[in-house]
Amino acid sequence: MDHSPAFGQADLSNCERELIHLAGSIQPHGALLVLRERDGLVVQASANCGDLLGLPADRLLMRPLSVLGGDLDARVRLLSAAPDLAEPRPLQAHTVVAGKAREWLLVLHRVPQQGVLALEFEAAGGSAPEVLVAETPSLMARLSEAVQRFGQAATIPALCDGITRCVRDLTGYDRVMVYKFDPDGHGKIIAEARHPRLETLLGHQYPSTDIPQRARALYLANRVRVLVDVHYQPVPLVPVQLPADPDGGRPQAEELDMSMCALRSMSPLHLQYLKNMGVTGTLVVSLVREGRLWGLIAAHHDTPRAISPALRAACDLLAEVAATRIAAIENYAHAQVAILVRRLEQRLVEATSTEGDWRLALFRNPRTLLQPLEATGAALFHDGEWLTTGEVPSTPELRQLLLWVDERYAEAPFATASVGRDEPLLESLTPVASGVLAVKLSNQRPDYLLWFRKEQLRTVTWAGDPAKPTVDDDPLTLSPRRSFAAWSEIVRGTALPWSAAELALGRAIGASLVDIIVQVNAVRLLVAEHQLAGVRATVQSSREPVAIADGNGHLLFANPAFAALMGRAPDSLATLDALAAAFTDPAQLQAGLDSVRSLHQAWRGELGLRRSGDGDGGEALPVGLRIELVPGRDGQVLGYILVLSDLRDSHRADAARRHLEDALQQAGRGGRNDAAAEVPGSPADQVISAILTNASLAAMDIADSAGGPGVAPLLEEVEASARRAAVLYGRIRQLV
Structure with missing residues (x-):
């Protein structure tokens, strides 16, 4: 049984489950119409439509958009035919209010499970307090500069510092922060750009309960959220619920899912939280890494503040580019780990031999x-x-x-x-x-x-005492706390x-x-016959394909993993010559053996393997082969250790990288789709170039780290991110 409290009915004991996506109201600086998708009729409207659109909500219900005049109906019909409307798409149109044309910046998205379209109105030029709109040359120049700066950041702190400075410069909020989540869900402010009159919050931590799980899920779905004025009066939807539509697959009335609505009202608990902090206007942009919420860009303002859809799209674009850079930086750290481990492995192998x-x-x-x-x-x-x-x-x-x-x-x-x-x-x-x-x-x-x-006794600085959320059991007296002054605790144990x-x-x-243990046990097979039975069990159970040959080239042992990769029975692998015949270029293996014998150094190579049963027409399996020479104490060669590896995943990663390069070229051509954008050196040209350069750098960092199954998905994530950044750029071009 679902015990989730309805929107506005939660307290601190159950706010994790509050149905915040079913708000049933909007912020008053815009208007909302809900259209039945199958016929385009208005089935729900915000109560302020009379003031903003010239027709009260009750006179709009069950009527087409054409009653509002202008080109609104035609433009919405054209865009509503697009298949990818799960994410809001911007458009511009005008209506006729009191006999005069009025320009609107609109956002349209589909709510597929309910069979409706949500259309949000904001006045072009802004009707909200202190509205901030985008100026095309300045916006493009700043975006270009920001994307280039992100691409040059070598560490997470440097990148996050650049994020806060660029977003504050772009939007003008009093304070912009990067808020990073730890594995336990707690958040910490790791970067900050602020007005000099404000005290710093850098380094402050916030408990995981400050952002409920439902809110985190919405931050993943709808990556930009703006609160214009914390003291606003919510505007209800009329009617409260979407009416039943049996012909459209909705047999009962239900509340509108407002997950993707930019105007959606915010939880009273969250509003009280912001009031306790002394914050009036906010902007929050999600930083998403591998499908998870890595952190947030949070902007606060002391007075009401609205920003245009173009600026919101610009912030979304910057967050997408920053997330790509985060992936590259963190993966580069993993590449450095791999280098350190290879050095350690080399020292241990040498020590084992001697x-x-x-x-x-x-x-x-x-x-x-x-x-x-x-x-x-x-x-x-x-x-x-x-x-x-x-x-x-x-x-x-x-x-x-x-x-x-x-x-x-x-x-x-x-x-x-x-x-x-x-x-x-x-x-x-x-x-x-x-x-x-x-x-x-x-x-x-x-x-x-x-x-x-x-x-290690350590001091954790919280933004207020997280252990005292309420006063006198009144959830709104302190929600979750009144004081956000730095509060420190000493953590023991x-x-x-x-x-x-x-x-x-x-x-x-x-x-x-x-890996070393497997190799060491393989050496023991050569030097300790009386230990063969015990060591063989260890090597045979290894998942790494290993074979051993004596100094004369006779194969003494091949574990099941080696035989399975070769596609042959273990007893059919008698000599190195028989082994070489299984490869498309036997001479390459022979050259590797000669190199090992003459230089007494390990040899690595990539070969094509013809597996038994594949037939002459079958495609050769790409494998890596490492040959280690095992010297005896008297200088003689005791034998060789051969380690096979399946390179199909590595090749798939290479293919993903080539596919990404092609996709970036296509995205570059798609991003320069008008005459202004094609002027070399123009701000628009610099933006798309910077986006593609950032994605290319990220791809190089990821591809250089290692091969294997983990690289291809990361490259695909970079490709998807670059495509989305290019789409967002295109939307910005439409809006400005």
Whole structure:
């Protein structure tokens, strides 16, 4: 049973579920008409239509738009034929009010589940207080400058600083902030541009309850929201509900879904919240990363303020470009992680070849293991043995912790900043190991590498006391609090939380160690015959395709993953010559072997594999092959380790990158579709060029990070973002 409170009926105990998309009213600086899509008749209208449109709401109901005169009906009919109206589309038209033509800036969108179109009116030139409209040359120049600035940002702080400055310069709000969400849903102001008379809010944190989940969902759907005047009187819709329309698939009357309406009224709780902050007008623009709400651009003003649809579209465009840059910066950090891990892997492989034990090499230099993750201690449990460095719990405590981690381990890596909070029985570990990050190294045994962080007393600055939301149980007396002055608390029993980059690094180190363990066990097959049975089980269970050959080129072993990728039975792989015959260019593999023998260095190559059963006409499977030489203590070659990898995902990523390049060229041609935009060096030409350059830079950063299944979706996201930015640019051109 749904216990969600109706719009305006929520209090602080249930505001998470308030039906804010069913507001049933609008802000008074515009008007709203709801049209039945199948015949274009008005079925719902805002109560202020008489003042703004010249006809009262009751005289508009069940009548066509043509009663308003002008070219409104013709322009709406033309646009309503578009298939992609789920997202609001702008248009300009005029009506006749009191015998005089009146120009309107309109926004139209489809509410498909209800079979209606929502048409929103705002006066061209603005009728709201302190309205801000766009001037074409200035807007284009500022957009061009902003997009170029975003593309040059190398870090998230530099980018967010640029966002706040550019948006404030564009819109003139008293304060513009970038508000970033953490994994727990709390928000923190990480960048700010403000009028000198205002006190800074930089660094302030806001509890997750300040933005309910329904509001977050709307921020994803409708990415720009404007509140002109917090003290406005809501204008109701007439009638309150959409009338039943059995012929249109709506058998019962129901409330209009206003999720995508720019004029939609805001929750009374949210309005009270803003009043308590002393804020009158707001602009909020979503920053979306991989389909999730990464953060918000929030602008506040002390007096009523409205901005034109063109400026709202410009802010939406800047947020889209910024989100693309965020993706590139964060993915570049992951690329740096990959470089660090490859260096570590190289050192461990070399140590294994010369000393026979990668574990000692891993712990020989504690700084190499601890510093990248800013850990204060680390422990390895492998083959029933513990190795530790730095400050770590006692061995009995480590065993207890390992059992607890292993019970909860679901995906790499496992991480917590407060062991004592998550498991009170482990509270004694807090001084030394409040923070734990763990990666599993085996599918068969509880082998783990763990990093620790000591408890760190830290001061968190909140915007007001989040623990005191009400006064005298009156939800509107303090909603959620009256004082937003900086309120600090000392957080105990926790370590510094693990960042996304640190989690990625831990995951990558774990994956690298798993790879090294497979290679080490493969070496043991060559040098320890009496351990063959136990080691074979470990290598066979590995998902990485591995084969071993002796110094004479006879294949001693190929694990099932290797045979499966080759498309051949393991016993059919007898020699390196037989293996080479399976590739489209056997000489390439032979050249690789000769290089390994002469240079005593690993060889990597990309080859085409003819799998058994594919036939002569089948397309060769692209694979990567790595050949490692295993030297003996006497200088002889003990043998070779061959590791195969399926490159289809990597090729798919390359194809996605080429597709993106073609799409960017098409977007560039589509963005320059009028004479003014085609003038080289014009502001309009600079805007679309800057958009495409930003997308290209993002694509290069993403493509250079790594191949694999994760790259193609990221490139597709950049393509979609660039296309949407070009569409938004086109809409701005229509409006200005």
